Amino acid sequence: MDGNKDFLEFVYSFNESMESKNVKLVYKGEITHQVTKAFTSITETNMMVEEEPNSVQKKVFHVIVEFLQNISKHADYMGDESHEEGSGVFLLCKDDENYVITTGNILMKQKEAAIGEVLDKINSLDKEGLKALYKQQIKEGRLSDKGGAGLGFIDIAKKTGNPLDYKFVPLNDEFSFFIISSTISRTQNFD
Amino acid sequence: MEVIKIVGTDDTPSVTLDVANEIFEISGRSLPEDVAVFYEPILDWIDRYSEEATGKTIFNFKLVYFNTASSKMILDILLKLEEMHEAGKDVLVRWHYPEDDEDMEEAGEEYSDIVDVPFEQISYSLD
Numbered sequence: 001m002d003g004n005k006d007f008l009e010f011v012y013s014f015n016e017s018m019e020s021k022n023v024k025l026v027y028k029g030e031i032t033h034q035v036t037k038a039f040t041s042i043t044e045t046n047m048m049v050e051e052e053p054n055s056v057q058k059k060v061f062h063v064i065v066e067f068l069q070n071i072s073k074h075a076d077y078m079g080d081e082s083h084e085e086g087s088g089v090f091l092l093c094k095d096d097e098n099y100v101i102t103t104g105n106i107l108m109k110q111k112e113a114a115i116g117e118v119l120d121k122i123n124s125l126d127k128e129g130l131k132a133l134y135k136q137q138i139k140e141g142r143l144s145d146k147g148g149a150g151l152g153f154i155d156i157a158k159k160t161g162n163p164l165d166y167k168f169v170p171l172n173d174e175f176s177f178f179i180i181s182s183t184i185s186r187t188q189n190f191d
Numbered sequence: 192m193e194v195i196k197i198v199g200t201d202d203t204p205s206v207t208l209d210v211a212n213e214i215f216e217i218s219g220r221s222l223p224e225d226v227a228v229f230y231e232p233i234l235d236w237i238d239r240y241s242e243e244a245t246g247k248t249i250f251n252f253k254l255v256y257f258n259t260a261s262s263k264m265i266l267d268i269l270l271k272l273e274e275m276h277e278a279g280k281d282v283l284v285r286w287h288y289p290e291d292d293e294d295m296e297e298a299g300e301e302y303s304d305i306v307d308v309p310f311e312q313i314s315y316s317l318d
Contacts, residue, residue: 033224037202054291058256062294065222065258131297135305138266151259159294 025092030085031075036068043092052186059159059184060099064092066152067103067180075105078175094186102181109176112168119180122153123163130158153180160184192243195236203229204254208236213246217268218253218287221261230264237268241275248272248280253287253315254295262298269306276308283309290314 018026024046025039040061047057071088088105107115125133134154141151157164165181192210199205199219207214223229240248250272257265269284276282284306286299296312303310 033202036222041201054289055293058292058294061256062258069258069260131301135301138263139305141263151262155259155262 022093022095023091024094025090027090028088030087031068031072031090032086033072036065036072039068039090039092040064056099056184056186060101062159063101063156063182063184066156067101067182070152071103071105074107076108076111076175078106078171097186099184099186100181101184102179104177104179106171107168107176107178109168109170109174112176112178115178116166116168119153119164119166122157125157127158127161130154134158156182192236192240195233204257206233208233208240210240210244213249215248216251216253217265218251218255220255221257221265223261226260226264230261230267234264234267234271237271241271241278241280244275244280246281248275248282249285250282251285251287252299255289255292257298266302266305269302269308273306273308283311285311285313287313287315289317291317 017023025042027035027039029035043060043064044057047060052060068090071090072086075086075088077085088103091100091102093100093102122130122133134151137151137154153164160182162183162185165183167179168176169179170176194211195206195208197203197206202220202222202224204217204219204221207216209215217233221229250268252265254265272282272284284303286302288295288299296314299310299312303312
């Protein structure tokens with residue numbers, strides 16, 4: 001039963017790793033509407049118990065909804081059995097100052113440049129710039145066939161007041177793993 | 192016209208469109224699984240209503256949360272109300288927001304900048 005013992009050791013170190021990074025919630029798999037509802041509901045309940053300010057609760061809720069919707073609509077399928085369509089990884093971390101919400105999903109490399117360009121632009125703008133970009137995008141952007149309006153990242157940056165950290169990790173010639181992270185301050189006055 | 196009365200859930204808003212009782216209201220939370228499926232009947236209804244509207248239309252938005260996919264549909268509703276206003280109909284949008292919710296207040300400001308329709312912002316207390 002050496003294999004089993006290894007596995008139990010893995011579970012222990014997995015738990016230690018999560019604690020060291022303040023991970024409060026983690027999920028890997030297909031992101032459906034039901035999964036999104038489950039996570040928002042758990043997180044809302046926890047935030048209410050901890051008497052988190054309303055504005056923080058709403059921002060955290062919003063980032064979870066937009067990030068997960070993004071995966072369910074845009075994650076690519078690499079065609080192997082270990083990765084389902086519309087699937088990814090989701091982490092919610094919390095320390096004394098911040099909530100940090102991070103997702104990762106498979107993406108076709110050919111989309112990297114466009115996404116990176118949009119995110120760099122968003123990260124370069126101040127609040128007024130983000131408001132202007134949001135207005136332009138909501139007016140001009142058409143709802144895509146998958147239901148996205150191209151507004152999610154802009155709106156997250158606008159509401160959290162923090163840049164979006166991101167990274168593309170190459171998997172092979174065709175695909176990358178796309179990681180994006182948003183920070184919501186628990187203490188900052190958002191004005 | 193037929194009355195639209197949708198009872199809200201934790202991810203879809205309550206909607207009342209009732210000409211006889213002069214109630215036009217969308218309230219609650221909006222993050223439906225498929226925004227187009229949810230909002231299409233509402234947009235169709237407003238299209239038909241805009242043809243025959245005679246009295247004053249006071250359209251109330253009293254949302255506590257909406258995702259960005261819904262924000263586009265809300266703009267589509269406002270654009271239809273703008274068309275009615277431009278056609279000389281008496282239209283007023285009332286955007287209600289919880290008094291401590293700056294994001295919802297700001298969303299109202301942004302919509303009122305984008306569409307040309309009489310627009311009132313009203314804060315309310317959740318207690």
